[in-house]
Structures are given as structure tokens and as C-alpha cells.
Amino acid sequence: MRTLRLAGVAALLLVPVLGSAHPLRLSLCQIEYSSQAATLTVSLRLFLTDVNEALVFDPYSRALRFAEADESENAEPLLLAYLGEFFSLEANGEPVPVSIQSKVLGGAGEDTTLSIGFSYRLTAPLRSMTIKNVVFTDLFFDQTNIVYVHVDDASRSMMLSKSTPSHTLEF
Amino acid sequence: MTNQFILRSALIAIISAWLTGCSSEEAVEPPAAVETEADAEAALIERAMAIHDRVLTLDSHADTPLRMIEPGFDMAERHDPRETGSKFDYPRMIEGGLDSVFFSAFVAQGIRDDEGNTRARDLAIQMLDAVVASADANADQVGIALNPEDAYALEQAGKRAVYLSIENGYPIGGDIANVEMFFDKGVRYITLVHSTNNDLADSSTDSNGPEHNGVSEFGAEVIREMNRLGIMVDVSHASDDVFFDALELSKAPIIATHSNARAVTRHQRNMTDEMLKLLAENGGVIQLTMLSSYLRDAPPNPEREAAITALQADMKPATEMTPEERSAMRDQINAIRRQYPDPLATVVDVVDHIDHMVSVAGIDHIGIGCDFDGGGGIDGVFDVSEVANITIELVRRGYTEEDIRKIWGGNLLRVFKDVQAVAANWEA
Numbered sequence: 225m226r227t228l229r230l231a232g233v234a235a236l237l238l239v240p241v242l243g244s245a246h247p248l249r250l251s252l253c254q255i256e257y258s259s260q261a262a263t264l265t266v267s268l269r270l271f272l273t274d275v276n277e278a279l280v281f282d283p284y285s286r287a288l289r290f291a292e293a294d295e296s297e298n299a300e301p302l303l304l305a306y307l308g309e310f311f312s313l314e315a316n317g318e319p320v321p322v323s324i325q326s327k328v329l330g331g332a333g334e335d336t337t338l339s340i341g342f343s344y345r346l347t348a349p350l351r352s353m354t355i356k357n358v359v360f361t362d363l364f365f366d367q368t369n370i371v372y373v374h375v376d377d378a379s380r381s382m383m384l385s386k387s388t389p390s391h392t393l394e395f
Numbered sequence: 396m397t398n399q400f401i402l403r404s405a406l407i408a409i410i411s412a413w414l415t416g417c418s419s420e421e422a423v424e425p426p427a428a429v430e431t432e433a434d435a436e437a438a439l440i441e442r443a444m445a446i447h448d449r450v451l452t453l454d455s456h457a458d459t460p461l462r463m464i465e466p467g468f469d470m471a472e473r474h475d476p477r478e479t480g481s482k483f484d485y486p487r488m489i490e491g492g493l494d495s496v497f498f499s500a501f502v503a504q505g506i507r508d509d510e511g512n513t514r515a516r517d518l519a520i521q522m523l524d525a526v527v528a529s530a531d532a533n534a535d536q537v538g539i540a541l542n543p544e545d546a547y548a549l550e551q552a553g554k555r556a557v558y559l560s561i562e563n564g565y566p567i568g569g570d571i572a573n574v575e576m577f578f579d580k581g582v583r584y585i586t587l588v589h590s591t592n593n594d595l596a597d598s599s600t601d602s603n604g605p606e607h608n609g610v611s612e613f614g615a616e617v618i619r620e621m622n623r624l625g626i627m628v629d630v631s632h633a634s635d636d637v638f639f640d641a642l643e644l645s646k647a648p649i650i651a652t653h654s655n656a657r658a659v660t661r662h663q664r665n666m667t668d669e670m671l672k673l674l675a676e677n678g679g680v681i682q683l684t685m686l687s688s689y690l691r692d693a694p695p696n697p698e699r700e701a702a703i704t705a706l707q708a709d710m711k712p713a714t715e716m717t718p719e720e721r722s723a724m725r726d727q728i729n730a731i732r733r734q735y736p737d738p739l740a741t742v743v744d745v746v747d748h749i750d751h752m753v754s755v756a757g758i759d760h761i762g763i764g765c766d767f768d769g770g771g772g773i774d775g776v777f778d779v780s781e782v783a784n785i786t787i788e789l790v791r792r793g794y795t796e797e798d799i800r801k802i803w804g805g806n807l808l809r810v811f812k813d814v815q816a817v818a819a820n821w822e823a
Contacts, residue, residue: 248458248770249480252503280713281724287713298714305718332602362725366480368461370503372518379517381502383465387479391466 249274249367251359255313256374257350264315264350265343266322268307272329272336274360278306290338291327300324303340310362312390314354320344350375355382356390443790444492446799447783451550453495453804454782455584455682455762456631456653458562458769459483460500463525470529471536476778482767485536487780488555495546495556495804497584497652498526501769504565504591512568519566523559523580530557541581543811546804560629560652562769563589564596567617574620583811584627584652587614587637596641597634599663609636615644622646625818627811630654631664631684631764638670647817648677648810653684653764653771656751662689668755675756678813680806682764683748685771690740690748699735703728739774742788749802750792758798762807 251274254267272290273283279302280287288299304324313320326341357369369384375395382391462468462481473490474481488496500522502515530539538549540556549556559581567573567585577585587610588596595614597605610618618641621628628649630638641649651674657665666674666681674681687693706727711720752761765771767779775784789799 254505281707281710281728296714302714309718335600335602363729365477368465368480370461372514374514379514380521381464381518383461383468385465385480388465388467 249360249364251357251367251369253311253355253357253369253371254374255353255355255371257346257353257376259349259376261345262347262349263343263345264313264320265341266313266320267339267341268311268359269330269337269339270359272338273334274363275303275338277363278360279303291329307359310357310359312354312356314352315344315346316348316351317354350395352392352394354390354392355384357384358386358389361386361389439790440787443787444783446790446796447492447786447803450796450800451494451546451804451808452492452782453497453546453556453762453807454493454765454767454779455497455650455807456560456562456684456764456769457483457496457498457767457771457779458501459496459767460498460522460526462768463529464522471533476772482765482772482778484779485533485555487778489536490780491778491782493555493779493782494550495540495558497558497560497764499560499562499586499652499769500526500566500582501562501589502566504563504589504593507565507594509568512565512570515566516568516573519561519577520580523561523577523582526557526559527581539581541583542815543808546808558583560584560586562586562629562632563593564614564617565589565593567595569594569613571613571616571620574617574626575624578624578626582626584629584650585617585621586629586631586652587617587633587641589632596637598632599634599637600632605634605636609634609640610644615640618644619646622814622817623821625815627814631682635667635670638666639673642673642677647814648679649674650679650807650810651681653686653766653769654681655683655686655689656748656755658755659748659751660689660691665689671752671756671760675760678810680760680762680810681752681756682762682807683745683752684763685740685745685765685767685773685776687740687744687773690744690773694738696735696737699731699737702731702735706731739772739777741773742775742784745773745776745785746788746792749789758801759806759809761802763803 252269256265276285276288277283288296290299304322307322311322323342324340325343328339330337330339355371357371359369360367367385370381371384372379372381373393384391463470470484472484473486474484476482500519502518505511505515527539530537537555537557540546540549540558546556561577561582564585564587588598590598591601592598592606594611595617596610597607618628622645628641628645629652630641630649631651631654651666655665657667671681710724749761763785772778776782786799
């Protein structure tokens, strides 16, 4: 079985929870913090059809060709602009700039996923983190976004949605 | 039991039948034939509701623990499924007359190393703890159930039964001791694998194909441990080879907690007739699930496609749009979606599958696992408050109260007892 690593993070395999056209509208985000490295590492895994629908209004569009050799120059700017509206992270009350340092495609067909990853070094130990994740809630009323947070040896999960767009964790 | 939806449906059926028979200028007395038809429908619904009330109803699979980790989500509150996407809470469970449920802790498959496994185990524990906490917080309405008879005892006490389970064996990691740890936490079935292969078994939907050609060596060890402890082996999501291996490896009957018939709807997640027959010989049970794509081939939606194509034809290139233009475009597409929604499967599709399964495997090997909050929800059974519509359709097709008792939980609880009996007589 293939395993993916993104910028040091054990990337989630966002899988078709329910077969073709993923009837459960879902994205997975994994955030890792290591006190030793003082670094936040973020992996966001999205269904490619949802990404295309959000950015170019056509789930099967080939206009952007994310993570392919001939990826469109518009792909990253469009995705970052979208994420700027629907995804954000704060550490110790300060915004963490979202960037795209890695991109990987996984799965196949309707269930193809796009995983993006980035890391950010903190200047102070992590005491609090606010996560907002409402990606694709503008497309699907039942979109749910699972977030796994691993801070040193402690793991916890949460689900964010249109009705619960963000949550703050204290450490 | 009350079910406003059903009662509303009955009333609408009666009024509609009556109205079709008279114009405003006609006498107010409805024609006798129409009255008879409406009366018959009302009587059928009344009979079905009485059966639904008398039998113990059990849903073998709900992913509601995913909702329970949503900050602020309260199982004691009634949620609007079309507004929030939530398909299950305790008020709607009561409204739908559902007596018992298996809540499944699902952890998405990740990296299969020590660190990934440990994290998966911890996340599963967090979800299981969330279920127990929700039951504790609503102890006047629900109780945690550990054994088959607990569902009946809780029903007698006027409460709903909540069983625990795990969907995806990933949290077991490579440590067999975790199986007993999860048993001690109350877990009574484990779905061996989810949508991609794991260390235990191959998935039916992994795009990379099989890895173990069935159950792995460690997976066989896990099945043995589940047998020893009295945890049911769930083969939903597993590849066909895993099903055949599990049949051979398990000393107790196995279950498929949310799967349908492949002969009716061709999907890898569904089970072939051969599998259904073997499952029946094994004494196991398949629990029918409420996912449209597993219940029928999706019909085309030409009106929606045409409307979106027309919109896109006049669309400025997406890369040149301002944020405001993008937002306006999104609103237009959403409006088209609302105007031409994709049709969902119906209760008729559900009972078509049940009819087929009964004809192949027999009435003693069929049950229901809706997969609410995991994608389940169809027209007529959109959320847990509407599950009695399944009973109505079963009555309409001629199923007896005893048949319905078996389908709505009797069969699964029989298997559960058999699995516990194997554990009780286990010899190392």
C-alpha cells in the first residue's frame, strides 16, 4: 500500500468514504506540532472534484491540472485565494500564513484527492491554536471537515462545518 | 411511539386521494372507491406503525461519533438534516422509533507505522469516549449496551440502547492487545477495513488493488482475538477475498453492518449472491444500508446539466473573475442545484434489495444498517426520524410482523448471541 509523506507529516489518506462521487462530503486536515522542532506542519486533503468545482465551477475541469507536470500557473494562486476565504490557522493568537509547499495527488477517478502541505516555524511554544475550516461549505450544505491535531504525543480530532466553522484549542 | 412524518404522510395520502375525486363544485362526500383506497392506505400505515412500535428496532451502523466531536454539537438537541447535514440525534431517534444503534468510531486510514497507529488508537478512544459521554449526559433517554439482551432491557426501561463499534481496524495498529483494550471500552464489532487497504485486510475500493489478497496474517490473528473476546467481525467495505477469508477464519458467524446486494446494484461495496448464500450458511447477517449509490444506478439529471452548461457557456474565464464575480457564480450554480436536485434512492429501492436478499439468503440473514452521518440518507429515510417508512414498505410488500422483527434487529442480535457463545466456550 502506498504511503504519503508531506513535509514530514504523516499524510492522511482521504479516501472515498462511500464509493464514487463521495456522497459523504468530507475533507481531512492534519496539524502536527512538535515542541522540539517548534514547527507546525499542516496537511490538507481535498477531493479534486471539489477543488475544481470551487475554483473553476466544473468538477471535471482539466484547466488547472493540479500536481501534474503541466500544472496551470493559475492553479496555486486560485487555490490559495479560496483557502484564504475558507481556511485559516492561528497559533498563540497570531495568524499562520497558509502556503503550498507540497502537492500530491492520490486515489483515482471520482475519488482522486489533492493533498497540500506546508510547515511554519513558531517563535514561541504553542499555547493555543484556532482552526477555521469551512472549505466547500459554500458548495455543499452537508460538507464536513475533519481535523486531526497532534501536539507532541497527544492526539485529538474535531469536526468543523458550516454551523461550527472554527474552534480554539488551548495547550 | 410517535412519528410525525409518517402520520403527516398518512394524512396527506388520505386528503390527496379525497381531493382528486372532487372539484370545488362537487359534493363534499368523497367517492366510495377513493375513500376505500385512502382508508386502506391509512390502515396499512397504522398496522405498520403498530408493528414498528412492538418490535425491537436496531440500526447496526451510524457514524454519528463524527458529529459528536464537532465542538458544541449536542445529541440532546434536534437538528435539521437539510440545514446542518446531521442525520442522527437522540430526539430524532425517539421520533423515528429506533430502539437501538451501533455508533461507530471511524478513523481515516493514515500512515501505517508506530506513530500513525498510536495516533489512530488515541483518536478512536476519543470518539468512543465521546459516545459514552453523550449517553451519560442523556442517561434518562439512552444507555450504553454491551450484550444482546441489554437492548431489550433498556427498551423495557423506556430507554434507547447505544452500542459501540469501530469502523476500520486501523486503530488496532500492530498490537493485538488493542483488541481487548477496545473490547473493554465496550466495542462489540470491528469493521476490519475501510476504503483503503490496512494492515488487517484489503478494501473493496482501494485504487491500488489488493495488497494481501484477502485477510493478512495479522488480520487472521485479530479475527481470532475478536472470536475469543466476543467481538463481531464486520466485513463491510472489505474486498470479496476478505469476505471469503473471514468466513473461513472466523469460528463465529460474521456480519456485514452496512452493505447491499450486488445483483440489484452493481457496486464493489455490495455483496454477490454467492456471498449472500455463504453468509447464510455461516449463520451471519447482512445489514442493508441507505446510500443511494449502493441502492440503485444514479439516474441522469439532464435539466441540471443543461442549465449548468448554459451558465458556463456565458461564463467569463474563472481565472479572470473577481472574488465578487466568483461568489455570484457560485450562487447561480447553487440556485440551479436547488431547482434540479439529484434524485435520491427511495424506500422502494431499499425493499427491492431486501426482497432480493431474502430470496437468496433467507429472512434470517437480513438486517438494517443505515450509515447515517456516513453518507446514508435517502428520500423517505433521510434521517433517523424517518426509519419507520422502511417498516411501512415492508408491510406493503407482505412481510409479517415476525419477518420484520427479524429484519429490524432480531437477526443481528441472534448473531451477537452466537458470537458471545463462541467466546464463552473458547479454548485457547
